[in-house]
Each structure stands twice: as structure tokens, then as C-alpha cells.
Amino acid sequence: MGATKTYIFSTKQNELAKIAKVLAHPARVAILEYISKQDACICTDLVDIIGLSQPTISQHLNEIKKIGLLKGTFEGKNLCYCIDQERWKELQETFHLFFSNINRNCC
Amino acid sequence: MGATKTYIFSTKQNELAKIAKVLAHPARVAILEYISKQDACICTDLVDIIGLSQPTISQHLNEIKKIGLLKGTFEGKNLCYCIDQERWKELQETFHLFFSNINRNCC
DNA sequence: ATTATATATTGCAATATTACGATGATATAT
DNA sequence: ATATATCATCGTAATATTGCAATATATAAT
Numbered sequence: 001m002g003a004t005k006t007y008i009f010s011t012k013q014n015e016l017a018k019i020a021k022v023l024a025h026p027a028r029v030a031i032l033e034y035i036s037k038q039d040a041c042i043c044t045d046l047v048d049i050i051g052l053s054q055p056t057i058s059q060h061l062n063e064i065k066k067i068g069l070l071k072g073t074f075e076g077k078n079l080c081y082c083i084d085q086e087r088w089k090e091l092q093e094t095f096h097l098f099f100s101n102i103n104r105n106c107c
Numbered sequence: 108m109g110a111t112k113t114y115i116f117s118t119k120q121n122e123l124a125k126i127a128k129v130l131a132h133p134a135r136v137a138i139l140e141y142i143s144k145q146d147a148c149i150c151t152d153l154v155d156i157i158g159l160s161q162p163t164i165s166q167h168l169n170e171i172k173k174i175g176l177l178k179g180t181f182e183g184k185n186l187c188y189c190i191d192q193e194r195w196k197e198l199q200e201t202f203h204l205f206f207s208n209i210n211r212n213c214c
Numbered sequence: 215a216t217t218a219t220a221t222a223t224t225g226c227a228a229t230a231t232t233a234c235g236a237t238g239a240t241a242t243a244t
Numbered sequence: 245a246t247a248t249a250t251c252a253t254c255g256t257a258a259t260a261t262t263g264c265a266a267t268a269t270a271t272a273a274t
Contacts, residue, residue, distance in 0.1 A: 002227070002228030002229035002230080002261080002262055002263065003228070003229050003230075003261095003262070003263085004132060004133065004134075004229090004230090004261085004262065004263090005134075005158075005159070005262090005263085006133060008133075008134075008157065008158050008159070009133035009134070009136075009137055010133075010137075013133040013136045013137050013140070014133045016130065016133075016136050017130065017131055017132055017133040017135075017136050018131075020127045020128070020129075020130035020131040020136075021127070021128075021131035022127075023123065023124065023127035023131075023205075024124055024127040024128035024130075024131040025111060025124055025231085025232080026111065026113060026115070026116035026117075026120040026121045026123075026124040027111075027112075027115075027116070027232090028124075029116075029120045029123050029124050029127075029205075030116055030117075030120050033120070033205075033208070036208065036209040037208075044250075044251075050115065051112075051115050052112065052115070052232095052233075052234090053233070053234050053235085054234090054250085054251070054252090055233075055234060055235080055236095055251090055252080055253080055254095056232075056233050056234065057251095058251060058252060058253085059231095059232080059233080059252095059253095060232095061251095062252085078241095078249090078250060078251085079250075079251060079252095083209060085209075088206070088209060091206070092206035092207075095202045095206065096203070098130075098136075098140075099195070099198070099199035099202065100199075101140070101143065101144075102143040102190060102192075102195060109231080109232055109233065109257065109258030109259035109260080110231095110232070110233085110258070110259050110260075111231085111232065111233090111259090111260090112232090112233085132261085132262085134262090159262095159263075159264090160263065160264050160265085161220085161221070161222090161264090162221095162222080162223080162224095162263075162264060162265080162266095163262075163263050163264065164221095165221060165222055165223085166222095166223095166261095166262080166263080167262095168221095169222085186220075186221060186222095
């Protein structure tokens with residue numbers, strides 16, 4: 001009891017849910033928006049900009065990383081994150097397909 | 108501590124997160140897919156088809172309803188659910204915009 | 215009125231998520 | 245070597261989610 005019964009559902013359903021879960025927190029939405037607006041990698045102003053503690057931001061970044069959305073490279077002292085464009089497009093397509101496959105007939 | 112600090116974020120960020128949260132469970136993805144594949148309203152085969160208990164399915168339907176994705180009408184004995192097309196399109200657009208606004212330049 | 219059927223609500227236990235202080239690891243600067 | 249800065253990890257408290265049994269509600273049929 002209490003835990004999601006993933007084994008009941010299809011791989012695709014679980015996959016979409018997993019991605020959606022990452023977007024299901026405003027901090028992660030904000031992080032992704034901020035990174036995507038930068039011309040290049042960001043080297044964490046995130047803590048100041050978003051207003052959550054450093055460990056919390058780190059945790060959220062990790063969630064985003066888990067679904068392959070972040071590429072990280074070291075550049076001097078700071079770890080620089082940017083969005084993995086290929087993966088981003090994959091997710092975009094996943095959501096696009098989900099939203100497109102809806103029947104027009106209804107009550 | 109423990110609860111999401113929604114007041115830190117913009118309305119749009121919270122809105123996207125709220126919608127994503129609904130899609131962040133495979134049961135709700137499955138429910139939406141099933142309803143959208145029907146020609147007309149469905150009158151709950153959901154419990155049998157998905158394999159969760161009736162109260163659990165009811166709860167999930169309620170989460171979906173909360174973001175305005177379901178229209179329900181009584182038709183005979185059974186409550187029939189179908190997807191609100193207008194709202195569906197709105198959400199589709201919300202995600203589309205989110206995924207489109209990403210910068211191309213990166214490391 | 216009684217019964218059968220479908221769905222909602224309540225209450226609760228198991229588990230997951232969110233957030234942060236304390237601490238650790240690593241790299242640069244002095 | 246020591247200090248400083250940046251980010252990760254650990255531990256833990258607060259809160260949220262998931263799932264179901266039991267119960268309530270509502271309509272339809274008898």
C-alpha cells in the first residue's frame with residue numbers, strides 16, 4: 001500500500017508519468033526555464049534566483065538529471081549545466097503524441 | 108518544511124506544475140488514454156481495465172477533474188465521463204509553449 | 215419499499231516528496 | 245598548505261500521495 005503500482009501499467013504510460021513528475025514541481029519548471037533562457041551554460045545563480053536552499057536546488061537538479069535532461073560539464077571551479085537538446089526534443093515529442101491522440105467524439 | 112513553496116514561483120510555473128502533477132501518475136495517464144480512445148462517454152469499465160480498486164480509481168478521476176479535464180454527465184444509472192476538448196487543447200498549448208521556448212545555444 | 219448497481223467519501227496505513235542544516239568533496243586562489 | 249567557493253550527500257522533519265476497506269449516496273429495476 002502507498003506506493004505506485006507501476007507494474008500494472010505499460011512502459012509508455014510509466015515513462016510519460018515519470019517525465020511529468022519531473023515537471024510537477026514549480027522549482028524544476030523554473031530551473032528549466034532559467035537554463036533554457038541562458039545563451040550558454042549556467043553556473044548556478046540558481047540558489048539566489050529561485051530562493052530555495054542550495055541542497056534543495058541540488059536535489060531538484062538531480063531529478064531533472066535523472067530523466068536525461070541535463071548535460072553537465074566542469075568549467076573552472078563551477079559545474080555548468082545545460083539542457084540536452086536531443087532529450088528535450090524527445091520529451092516534447094512524447095507529450096505531443098500524448099496530447100494528439102485524443103478522440104474528437106464525445107458527449 | 109516539507110511542503111512545496113508555491114508562493115516563490117510565478118502563476119504560470121505553478122500552473123504548469125499542477126497540470127504535470129496530474130499526468131505524473133501512470134493510472135491517470137491510462138485513464139486519460141482510455142477515455143480518449145472511446146467513441147463516446149465511458150461508463151466505468153475503468154476499475155476492471157486498470158486493475159486498481161474502485162475508490163482509488165475514483166480518487167484519480169477526481170484529480171483529473173480538478174484541472175478541468177473531465178466533463179461528466181448522467182446518462183441512465185451511470186455517471187459518464189469524457190474529456191473536455193477545450194481544456195485539453197489549452198493544456199496541449201501550455202506544454203507546447205513550454206517545450207518550444209528553449210534556447211538553441213549551449214555547450 | 216427493497217434490492218441491485220455504480221460511484222463518492224472517509225479514515226487510515228504505507229510510501230514518497232520537499233526542504234534544509236550539517237557535513238563532505240573538489241577545485242581555485244592566496 | 246590553507247582558505248575560500250561551489251556543489252553533492254546525508255540525515256531528518258514536515259507534508260503529500262497512493263491505495264484500499266468500510267461506508268455512504270444515488271439511481272434503476274423489481
